[in-house]
Amino acid sequence: MDIFSSTIRILPKDNKTHVKVSFEVPQGLKRVTVRTAYAPKYEYDEEKCIRLIDEGLSTQDIAKRLSYEDKRRCVPLANHIAWSLDDGEKLLGTEHRHKPDQTHVISEEFSSNGFIKTRPVGGKWTLIASINSIVTDHIDIIVEVKGYVDNAEVENLKSYGNDTIANDSSDGKLSWQRVEMHCHTVASDGDMQPEELVQNAIRRGYKAICLTDHNTVSNVEETKKFGKKYGLVVAGGIEWTTFWGHLTVIGGNSDIRWLDITPKNINACIVRARELGDIVTLAHPKRIGSPLCAGCHNKLPITNWDYLTSYEVWSHYNPNISPADLLAKREWISLLDKGYKLCALYGYDWHSPDEGAPSYAYTYLGIDGVLSQESILRAVEEGRSYITMGYSVDLSLTDGIRTYGIGDSIDRGSYTLAIKCSKQKDYPFESVLEKVAICSNVEEEIRLDCADGEIKTCRIEVKNKGYLRFEGRGSVQGIKSDVFITSPIYIKGC
DSSP states (O other): OEEEEEEEEEOGGGTTEEEEEEEEEOTTOSEEEEEEEEEOOEEOOHHHHHHHHHHHHTTSOOSSOOOHHHHHTTOSEEOEEEEEEEOSSSEEEEEOSOOSEEEEEEESSOOOTTBOOOOOOSEEEEEEEEEEEOOSSOEEEEEEEEEESSOOOOOOOOOOOOOOOOOOOOTTOEEEEEEEEEEOOTTTTOSOOHHHHHHHHHHTTOSEEEEOOBTOOTTHHHHHHHHHHHTOEEEEEEEEEETTEEEEEESSOOOOOGGGOOTTTHHHHHHHHHHTTOEEEEOSTTOOOSTTOOSSSOOOOOOOGGGOOEEEEEESSSTTTOHHHHHHHHHHHHHHHTTOOOEEEEEOOBOSOOTTOSOOOEEEEEEESSOSHHHHHHHHHTTOEEEESSEEEEEEEEOSSOEEOTTOEEOSEEEEEEEEEEEOTTOOSOEEEEEEEEEESSSOOEEEEOOTTOEEEEEEEEOSSEEEEEEEEEEETTEEEEEEEEOOEEEOOO
């Protein structure tokens, strides 16, 4: 049956707003479909596009200016809208693909990408259009809502393999585990079904992943189901994808509606998520994203840095040489210098299998006990991490009585450092480690030659409050760069 139809005109002044359309859904339906179609999709006028690109870039602290030819390659520019549905009782999810013509399905047996499976309830529903960017003079949106008394047809999905892994973590033992902290499925803008993501993660050597679909948790339980089947730990989360920046929130405890997040309340939202037990990471903070920078580049006025657990120092492809990541590393260090404790993470921002993709990195977390969602959160909370492109890192400080590692806090005094860096045989890119740098905000940098698998030791005098962190320097794919970066060991004051 036809439930509702309407046409809406959206103008550039509506950028960075949520436009809501409400309609009544009758009781007793088993399936509701909501079609959203808009035109035009693209702005083809080159002069206008380049002007819009310049306006967008002028608001960012970017490391590399785009040439005129770089900007021309971005033409035409696209209008971007994401769609959410609320049935009056709960937010049903979000579709994040920005296609101009979509049909969103809600039913108990099958719901379309981004939406939870649920039987439609009668009452007032709301369709929310999140206007990321409008580059044309206007767009006209058609909304058509239909109801059905039969269930939706269930999609038959193919199998993606039977690879399994063994969990080598155990109670009473600290182990370093490869964990991908930022990945997506078809529920947002990824190309992988839950089983496909799990299988590809196992093949890439991960022991755990964190699912962070854009503004939806609709595939969390399905991905966890396949993780349990094949032995991969899956931590549930979400990527708060706002008009002003992105944060990954992992743990599944937060009750915050991402639609309600604004620059004015972002700090309160972070505090609320942390109080409920989630970890919160600032994601790809310096990435340009689209030339109009529709949210990827962080512009959120974060002041409660004490409540953030972590920072994506590296992100996506070629993270060791990415201009955006070099800026991110600089900001992370400046925050450490101010006394904040922020765990260093790499977020692959994994969307597709990416066979033959440019180089990427790994996050290793120091897992205390059995690997699980809870121990992942605890490791990030306590700052036990390093990010690497091809080397495993084993380091410790001892004062002759106690031994300390990454994420620990130490008193001032004299310590013996022992560090061993071992080349990973399964890392698919050329990586050469030449030196390890011991960096500090209060002491002079110390550099050690470091051969593969060799244990290097040295004495370190810690005289002032601050931190020590460690960088592996060498080359990846023949380009001089960092090879690994650790989270700090913190030095206590008086």
